[in-house]
Amino acid sequence: MLIKRDFLPQKGKWSLVGGFLEAKESLDQAALRILNNLTGLNDIYLEQLYTYGDTDRDPGERVLSTAYYALIKAGDYHLPIKRESTAKWFPIEKIPNLIFDHNIMVDKAMRRLKRKSLSQPIGFELLPEKFTIPQLQKLYEVIHQRELDKRNFRKKILSMGLLKKLNEKQKSGSRKGAFYYRFDKEKYDDFVSRGFHFEI
Amino acid sequence: MLIKRDFLPQKGKWSLVGGFLEAKESLDQAALRILNNLTGLNDIYLEQLYTYGDTDRDPGERVLSTAYYALIKAGDYHLPIKRESTAKWFPIEKIPNLIFDHNIMVDKAMRRLKRKSLSQPIGFELLPEKFTIPQLQKLYEVIHQRELDKRNFRKKILSMGLLKKLNEKQKSGSRKGAFYYRFDKEKYDDFVSRGFHFEI
DNA sequence: CCAAAAGTGTTGACCGTACACCCATGA
DNA sequence: TCATGGGTGTACGGTCAACACTTTTGG
Incomplete structure (x- = not known):
């Protein structure tokens, strides 16, 4: 701004x-x-x-x-x-x-x-409460100014176990719709306190 | 201080x-x-x-x-x-x-x-011109407050190709003596400009 | 000859990366 | 029915971590 x-x-x-x-x-x-x-x-x-x-x-x-x-x-x-x-x-x-x-x-x-x-999972600060994995991926792509492979991105992000899948889809933006996720606050705090590193 | x-x-x-x-x-x-x-x-x-x-x-x-x-x-x-x-x-x-x-x-x-x-190879700033690999390892051990495996450390450091081995040994500190090394300034600058990450 | 530090290689597990096809749906 | 973005699995290569013995030499 x-x-x-x-x-x-x-x-x-x-x-x-x-x-x-x-x-x-x-x-x-x-x-x-x-x-x-x-x-x-x-x-x-x-x-x-x-x-x-x-x-x-x-x-x-x-x-x-x-x-x-x-x-x-x-x-x-x-x-x-x-x-x-x-x-x-x-x-x-x-x-x-x-x-x-x-x-x-x-x-x-x-x-x-x-x-x-x-x-750090900065998505916490930058995304709305509910967000989709493609949204999160786009965030990382903007920050790092390069494209990421969606299969690898999804695998990596989900393997951290910080996301909870919701039973709701975002309908705008695509025909199929993308599932919403939410950060799991507790696991996130664990994660941060132990410190982690993460290649992308 | x-x-x-x-x-x-x-x-x-x-x-x-x-x-x-x-x-x-x-x-x-x-x-x-x-x-x-x-x-x-x-x-x-x-x-x-x-x-x-x-x-x-x-x-x-x-x-x-x-x-x-x-x-x-x-x-x-x-x-x-x-x-x-x-x-x-x-x-x-x-x-x-x-x-x-x-x-x-x-x-x-x-x-x-x-x-x-x-x-970044901070050894540049913290070690004398000539230093031994055990010295460099101790530096990292102090900074990270934990012990490192000397085989792995040596392998990792040498694989970066930033060190030049000298034909001279440090005789104090051990019976056998440890070879001195020197940072290769050119390769170091390459390295820094490309940015690198390094787990330890 | 012995204590003390220097020096050396291999293996298994894990992780990152590359890569191609099917799915669901609104228009 | 088709265009669009969502969603999925595998295989290879590289890197990290664990681990034990030999070498050198001053005392």
Whole structure:
């Protein structure tokens, strides 16, 4: 999600969403507040990415920026966006030139996400409650920017035992319909606490 | 490397090394400067770890801390440490209670290092120019806090083709003596640029 | 001659990858 | 009936893990 800057410098260019830390809030709280102000969303997965501290990043004055990235469930982004006029979603491969070092931030976030997706079932944060295996596969394909074999993907994902199959099919998107699944929260917690690695 | 605080609050407790960012330096430069002031070392591998921004981390006043960790070659730490009276090296498993959230920082650094050691030959930064395979193995054992099978370790490491065997033995440490090796810088760069993963 | 660390190969289990066809259904 | 995406199994090769004995040499 990018916003079109409506003030100088670089007015009119696309930019990541940002704001200033207040005296009595933590960095995490600030990130939540800023995201919430723009989108109205709560309960969003947020993770600190990196702190950018070069003296000349912002040509105006010296600014330190601690970048965070959020994972927002597919479907939630239909919610009304507050400053709708300026905020817009972009597919990751079509991100335009951004102000300052923001493209570097996006790049770092993507690398973090790729790595993370190999050691944690991030679908939890990015998919709706009920989702199909083809949906999950597409998520991994977008993150890793390559196509995956559906037989192998399904085998791998199911072998982890984290998914519960529901007795319900998604009817949109195909003639046949795809079964919905749900993450098994308990097994997931086991998994995470033991740490796992997973090639894809 | 820890220092004993010689000022309040928490005077006498162990602490990580820190300092304040100056107006005209980047975070990276500040980290280098602070490390150099204490140890006299240059050309040290430094990596930003995380920025701690809770409002009550320091009971005195509000402080934001961007933590960095350094990898210092075994052997270099024999160099005279400037503030020698207060700085001391600790084995990782014997780190005492530290001030504020510094134990959390150490913990995060260790986790980062474990992960990193699986995707990059960190021996480059941590071992002297010439090193033996048993030395390299001990490095991985310390980082991962478990023993490794020397046959498997040797096989794995050599199969990567990153090491050049020298015609020289380390005579201390064993009767038989162990051959020295050296990293092959070119192949290493290839490796890193292609990215690799490596189970241990 | 002996203690102590260096050095060496094989095997089985598991996992990743490649690959092709049938199924269900709405139009 | 057909186009579309969902769903399934097998076989090969590579990699990890387990495991025990020989070599060298200073004391």
